[in-house]
Amino acid sequence: MLKGPRGVTPSGVAVRKLFQPSSLPRGDSSFGDRRRFLASLGGGLGSLALLDLESRRAISDEKQRGVADIDPLQPYAARKPHFAPRAKSVIFLFMVGGPSQIDTFDHKPALVELDGKPVPASIRSALEATRHANVFHGCDDLILKSPFGFKQYGQSGTWVSDLMPHIAKHVDDLCFIHSMQADSNNHAPASYQLHTGDIRAGKASLGSWVTYGLGTENSDLPGYVVLFDAGPLGGATNYTNGFLPPAFQPTRMRDRGLPVLDLTPGESFASEQRDAIDLMQQLNRLHRDQNPGFLELDARIASYELAYRMQSAALEVGKLDDEPKHIHQLYGVDHEDPRTQSFSRKCLMARRLVERGVRFVQLYDMPDKDGWDAHDRLVENHTPRARWTDIGVAGLIADLKQRGLLDSTLVIWASEFGRTPMKQGNNGRQHNAAGFTLWMAGGGVRPGLHTGATDELGLMAVERPIQFRDLHATILTAMGVDYERLYFEINGRDERLTGVAGSAKPLTDILL
Amino acid sequence: MKRESVRQRIAGMLGALLVISNAIADDTDLGNAWQDPRNPIRILYRGERLDLWSLQAIRRPSLPTDIDGSSHPIDAFLEAAWRDQGLQASPEMNRAEWIQRATLDLTGLRATHDEVEAFVSDQSPDAYERVIDRLLASPSYGEHSTRQWLDVVRYSDSNGFDWDEFRKTAWRYRDWVVRATNSDLPFDRFITMQLAGDELLDGPPRDQREQDCLIATGYLRLGPYDNAAKLFNEQDRARVEVLTDLTETTASAFLGLTMSCCRCHDHKTDPLSQADHYRMRAFFAATHFADDHSIDTIDVQQARESHNQRIQIQIDSLQSKIGTLREQAKKLKQPDAPGSESAEPKDLNDEQLRNLLPEEDKKSWERWGQEIESLKEQLRIPETGLIMTDDPSAIDPIHVLYQGDHRSKREAVEPGFPSVLFPNSPRIDSVAGGKSTGRRLALARWICSSENPWTSRVAVNRLWQQLFGQGLVATSNDFGITGAAPTHPELLDHLATELIESGWSIKTVHRQIALSQAYRRRAIPGGEFVDGNSSKRWVSMRTNLRRLSADQFRDAILQVTGLLQHRAGGPPIWPKLSDDILQANPAVLDDNETKTKGWYPSADSDQSVRSLYLVQKRGLKLPWMETFDQPENTVSCPKRETSIVASQALSLMNGDLVSQGAMALSQSLSEEIVDVDASGNERFIVALFQRVLSREPTQQERERCGQFLEHRSRASLALVLLNSNEFAFIP
Secondary structure (H helix, E strand, O other): OOOOOOEEOOOOOEEOOOOOHHHOOHHHOOHHHHHHHHHHHHOOOOOOOOOOHHHHHHHHHOOOOEOOOOEOOEOOOOOEOOOOOOOOEEEEEEOOOOOOHHHOOOOOOHHHHHOOOOOOHHHHHHHHOOOOHHHHOOOOOOEOOOOOOEEEEOOOOEEEEOOOHHHHOOHHHEEEEEEEEOOOOOHHHHHHHHHHOOOOOOOOOHHHHHHHHHOOOOOOOOOEEEEOOOOOOOHHHHHOOOOOOHHHOOEEEOOOOOOOOOOOOOHHHHOOHHHHHHHHHHHHHHHHHHOOOOHHHHHHHHHHHHHHHHHHHHHHHOOHHHOOHHHHHHHOOOOOOHHHHHHHHHHHHHHHHHHOOOOEEEEEOOOOOOOOOOOOOHHHHHHHHHHHHHHHHHHHHHHHHHOOOHHHEEEEEEOOOEEEEEEEOOOEEEEEOOOEEEEEEOOOEOOOEEEOEEOOOOOOEEEOOEEHHHHHHHHHHHOOOOOOOOEEEEOOEEEEOOOOOOOOOOOHHHEO | OHHHHHHHHHHHHHHHHHHHHHHHHOOOOOOOOOOOOOOHHHHHOOOOOOOOHHHOOOOOOOOOOOOOOOOOHHHHHHHHHHHHHOEEEOOEOOHHHHHHHHHHHHHOOOOOHHHHHHHHOOOOOOHHHHHHHHHHHOHHHHHHHHHHHHHHOOOOOEOOOOOOOEOOOHHHHHHHHHHHHHOOOOHHHHHHHHHHHHHHOOOOOOOHHHHHHHHHHHHHHOOOOOOOHHHHOOHHHHHHHHHHHHHHHHHHHHHOOOHHHHOOOOOOOOOOOHHHHHHHHHHHOOEEEOOOOEOOOHHHHHHHHHHHHHHHHHHHHHHHHHHHHHHHHHHHHOOOOOOOOOOOHHHOOHHHHHOOOOHHHHHHHHHHHHHHHHHHHHOOOOOEOOOEEEOOOOOOOOEEEHHHOOOOEEEEOOOOOOOOOOOOOOOOOOEOOOOEOOHHHHHHHHHOOOOOOOHHHHHHHHHHHHHHOOOOOOOOOOOOOOOOOOOOHHHHHHHHHHHHHOOOOHHHHHHHHHOOOHHHEOOOHHHEEEOOOOOOEEEOOOOOOEEOOHHHHHHHHHHHOOOOEOOOOOOOEOOOOOHHHHOOOHHHHOOOOOOOOOOOOOOHHHOOEOHHHEOOOOOOOOHHHHHOOOOOOOOOOOOOOOOOOHHHHHHHHHOHHHHHHHHHHHHHHHHHOOOOOOHHHHHHHHHHHHHHHOOOOOHHHHHHHHHHHHHOOHHHHHHHHHHOHHHHEEO
């Protein structure tokens, strides 16, 4: 049953449709359905008691379904993981454009000495022997030391640059991976790979996989939420449901105004909406009597009640102003810089969402069209971006922790790649897919840990290189999902987030 | 399980080596895998995997003899199968439901109340035939069928990736598909033009038919393209992705073969080797983008050239007059005293020189300059398209790639068809006087040849799917072992034969399917229903009620509210979107000089066209389309899946499209009603049901809607019907 999408109809046809009644347990071809169906064929049996949706729900709730075993009437219903989960929710903080690891969390004192000098031949030839040789493309063969100061923080003695003073206070809660690698040195392909496991466009994103596998804990809110001012480089293809059933596409929410598009009725309809829905459902039930047994009709009737509830649930979750002043301060919601406010509001929104059982929140820090893409003038690019995001991220960690939510919420801070220690343009840095840093916190990840390392320049991962598929396997493992058993058959292949080759290796040693 | 797959992979790699060495050694006269022990696939899989149904040749099956001779052939096959299994065909639906089903399935639009009434009261024996013939002849048929095909060939108006540049001429391909479907272009020709239309021509196109041959090669250009890759020295990767896309999409769209599975290793289940993937890829090895090539017909081109020549002569003559004045001015400058500070005449620009001349000459120069500028604007530039061509001097050497990685090249391969059936190297003749390799034409001819067991089956299965919601083979892009087997193999082969024998006429096959008794039967949930009391088992090929697709839903709302605009193709319409929506793709915020990265909303008056004509970018989806499950348009989509989720209800209750439609509709219907007494509401209800649901309301519905209107607005009632399940589902 774990195979999810593959059911078999009586005629032997493999089922891929979400709303295929035969993918329900066989016991569900209930008496009521049969009578209604016969009535419709014969026309003479008159009106019969309808099998109400509520009783249907009772039937399907008797036993919680397993991973990816989707109830067509409730595609978002929470599903039982393969094994005990460490994390119930994920907040993925995506820093768009490639923040520099050697100017944030990967301290390389050797750069000071080598500043203005070419890359040492041994390091250069080591890189050139790999698939990452093109990282040299477009930058000068001159080392640029970090213009930012570094200090050690916490019991773990973690080095953090002056860009991130707030996050620095929480380093003992964070788990750093310093040896990430991506398969492309360009934004969109690398970003697609971090989201979907493939540098090519069109595969399903992490958030879609997780909600497809596990559903969500609050059916009045979307299970997979995306928050941004401007989306990531490469656009909507990053967070798409790809080949997964469309029910697992993300919903974009907003931290100001109406949280969800078309959430409330227009003026002329607002006061009449409840009556309109009631009439609609009466007509829909009459129509269902003529077409008994089609669960898609019941599903649609149910979707209007859910939408009605979502209107108030989504409005409620968007009421950031109801939070007390000290919480606003903690996140930087009251910061003087409007871009800091904007990102901080999203971090606060993310907490409110997971608090209410939302499974996956994907948050982008993109305030404009550039992101952390500092080909020129690193200082001028990174300094404001750090100011816009540092306090919100730190506030989120602190708040989750004080509410006891951090244990069950996996927070990930990552980007599609890092930057070179070599200079590009006017004191900027080129993309670097050969070695960069990300960190995770909570959700069963060991705090205060560092794993993997780049060479002495911070150029290439030399100790325990980690690929995105390994990261994906780790995230799924933390959520109680066997990444090899979470798949979807399409075009003759069992597609997995971690790829079809079976080469992903979860970092089980960083999990508690 | 894991160990086995490793072993399989190693065996596969060895097998691939073996395949190639064999193929090279015995290049000439290998037989298919059933006949010839030397066939590489037979060796690779030790004679297994060869019983796959879709490998077997298509033969016209004889009609079941013990069925009532007057049966439609489709029903004869179905009923024979059902009778053997003790199944009872589902009852016929009523005429009103049938015409609604047929109209939505064939044209994507709803049957109007008048159309339903006319058909219901038509007692002539050919009433059904005339409806289907009318629908097949309607331009909307081509539009709706085109939408199905565009999904299969991953149509988009943009590149995707970082910049997601707008493809200004992709629409020509879309319009060609509409023309081709409406004119019932033979499907073999339809295939050949897309793969190798350019190779059918020996020079510039002579007429629109030949021009279409160029436009059709847009098929080869529709895949995503990472235009930024070269900046990071990753152009090899981008090129390989194009070739991968062409191989996989061509295999999926025309052949139902899953070539994506054997890109990295031998196929895990089907009789295809990794080498087969690269042999097919090699047909595309010489392809190059030709977006800047003229697609003008010869007469347009000649007219353009002579026009431009005439203009050029005028420009030249004006320029020579200006030249004379320029020389005069330079001479005026000559007498400058030596040692003066002023510049040499050769260093002066035109404006400075002009100022040296007498006022009259200066004015003439200026006037001629302006005339030249306006003449230049009259120069005609060639029309271009999103097209592909071959460069025979730059053929990529194609290698098997270890694990599909373009940096890990293994053995070189030559073009070839799947070696299970066609192990020998095909004959390829260069075409157009050596201007093109002829590789793609050879591929196209093979795909359309009658020895190929896949093409016509795959094609008719898609036609069946369009009408029944599910193909006879449920996995319409996968005719392999992990795909679904045909529920009725003889029927599939019957239709495949009909397609070929009709001269590949799509409309002939669609007509046949639409006129079957099977298409008139009521849907049965899941396709089969067992009545426990009588042990009767009801069956229907229509297994669900399909929710309208994103396109159908929007179009139907525009249609019944009277807002739909008919449009005869052309560049796409850009909906007006808020900044908040546009920010989903940062590239849009960063428009460029060539105007390909931004968002360019069309006029208000053009917004209500059919959804087919709305711009379809990869990096930014239209909210309505996204909410209603438009598929990812980067890879071939065999069939649209539908979800039923709360965000759709929000969009339908609260979104602009429906609320504005409901207002417009209630207003226009109210204007038609003389609203003098209490019966006004009654008449409104009847008119509204006729308009939205194409039928009269029942007594119960009249009463409930009447009670609603006692306190609530007519616009709200219109909104209710536009939200109703009856409107949302195809019967």
